[in-house]
Amino acid sequence: MSTNNAGTVGLGNLGVAQQGAVWEFPSVGSCVAVCVLDPEARVAGVAHAMLPNSRGNTATELPAKYVDQAIAALLDRLIANGADPSRMLAAYCGCADLLTGPQPYLPLSIGSCNGSAVRTGLEHSGIRCMGSHVGGHHRRSVRFDSHTGEVRVKAGLRPEVVICNLLEEAA
Amino acid sequence: MTHPQKSLDQLVSQTSDLPSMPAAVLAVMRETASATSNARTVAMHLSQDQALAARVLRLANSAYYGLSRQVSDVNEAVVLLGMRAVRNLALVASSYPWMSKPIPGYGLGPREMWKHSFAVAVCGKIVANRTRAGDPETAFTAGLLHNLGKCVLGVWLEGHEEAIGNVALPGVPFFEVERIVTGFDHSQVGAHLADRWNLPESLVAAIQYHHEPDSAAVSQSIVDCVHLADSIVLSMGIGLGHDGLSYPLSSNALQRLGVGHEEFEGLIEACSEERIHFDDPFGESDEGASRAA
Numbered sequence: 001m002s003t004n005n006a007g008t009v010g011l012g013n014l015g016v017a018q019q020g021a022v023w024e025f026p027s028v029g030s031c032v033a034v035c036v037l038d039p040e041a042r043v044a045g046v047a048h049a050m051l052p053n054s055r056g057n058t059a060t061e062l063p064a065k066y067v068d069q070a071i072a073a074l075l076d077r078l079i080a081n082g083a084d085p086s087r088m089l090a091a092y093c094g095c096a097d098l099l100t101g102p103q104p105y106l107p108l109s110i111g112s113c114n115g116s117a118v119r120t121g122l123e124h125s126g127i128r129c130m131g132s133h134v135g136g137h138h139r140r141s142v143r144f145d146s147h148t149g150e151v152r153v154k155a156g157l158r159p160e161v162v163i164c165n166l167l168e169e170a171a
Numbered sequence: 172m173t174h175p176q177k178s179l180d181q182l183v184s185q186t187s188d189l190p191s192m193p194a195a196v197l198a199v200m201r202e203t204a205s206a207t208s209n210a211r212t213v214a215m216h217l218s219q220d221q222a223l224a225a226r227v228l229r230l231a232n233s234a235y236y237g238l239s240r241q242v243s244d245v246n247e248a249v250v251l252l253g254m255r256a257v258r259n260l261a262l263v264a265s266s267y268p269w270m271s272k273p274i275p276g277y278g279l280g281p282r283e284m285w286k287h288s289f290a291v292a293v294c295g296k297i298v299a300n301r302t303r304a305g306d307p308e309t310a311f312t313a314g315l316l317h318n319l320g321k322c323v324l325g326v327w328l329e330g331h332e333e334a335i336g337n338v339a340l341p342g343v344p345f346f347e348v349e350r351i352v353t354g355f356d357h358s359q360v361g362a363h364l365a366d367r368w369n370l371p372e373s374l375v376a377a378i379q380y381h382h383e384p385d386s387a388a389v390s391q392s393i394v395d396c397v398h399l400a401d402s403i404v405l406s407m408g409i410g411l412g413h414d415g416l417s418y419p420l421s422s423n424a425l426q427r428l429g430v431g432h433e434e435f436e437g438l439i440e441a442c443s444e445e446r447i448h449f450d451d452p453f454g455e456s457d458e459g460a461s462r463a464a
Binding site: 011012027028029030031050051057060061062065094096097098099100110111136137138139156157 | 278283332335336339341342344402405406407408409410411412413415416417418419420422435436439440443444
């Protein structure tokens, strides 16, 4: 996965660009990498969220720490940069879990909860989801090129794959 | 599969570029683990290794630690920070050189092992503080060293990606993959090296059982703290390699620590707000102390 001219999206952070950009999420575990594009306005954005629900907690310096706040903040910034929610297309990756197995105590599947929270958040915002690469127990590296629309994922030892192209999906 | 005939001792002895620990640090670790430890002895041990003492002072005076005034000698550092905190500075100073190297056998790039280990150390301290399960400074030490064995076993896994891929099936813990491919797992290897270094029993136990805390016969609470801290840092995606998140989370350890689902999320929140990144402790600037991932 090339790193040329790509911006790294840190934990709990988000980014928006008007003129096209390339973003990388070098190591995604239970967290979720969300990629959104308005193909007409050519405005794109990303978020790297860690936990599913803020439960009203706003006392954090990280704008995308929680999935619910991350999607709301990303949407706001995309709109402020000229995007229209009705045209936005999204993809998301990550949401891996530790091995919990058949244990009697609590199944702490943060990854699965993050996946559900993203699906709900995108649906409530009216954003169409065009692809996802989630679950399992792998490290994922994610690359979103908003010039080409490609969302690429490398999971564990498997070869890198293009999970969707947000520009082609719009055509 | 790859080296089934080797004993653990042979495997460690035949490893090139084996991690090392300065004698002064080992002496400090033994001293601070003893019931009769005292600050003067700790400072004396560190002062005997001038290069190490200089690195400890550089760390103590870094932006990461943010002391209100500059510390000019190790005696002062011990008085100001406490001997266990200074022991941890010495450990950070001496382990960074080998922990920051890439470990291709695990798919880890430069400093990825370091980032993971330092984050587990800080999170281990947070877990110990919040659950009151053990001494937070010991949890830090154990967290920093928990993956010591990967720095050794990585050499033996290198070039065996195909074999790893063949046995790393969904649901199989990665320590079983390591055992199939090399005959041992990184916890066994790390504990063996820690034992060779004559590290305190609690640290050897934390290294050996951090993925299987229910098997620990001693120092269960520190083992549990490291197990949970490691699980949190893996979930956050910090320093993941070929093994990813393929390790079991022990419900018994969570129960012993009194950590339920909400507390688990609360700990992830707390860890994300802490300065768990200290990516470049000896860089020319202190940019490495920023929180940005």
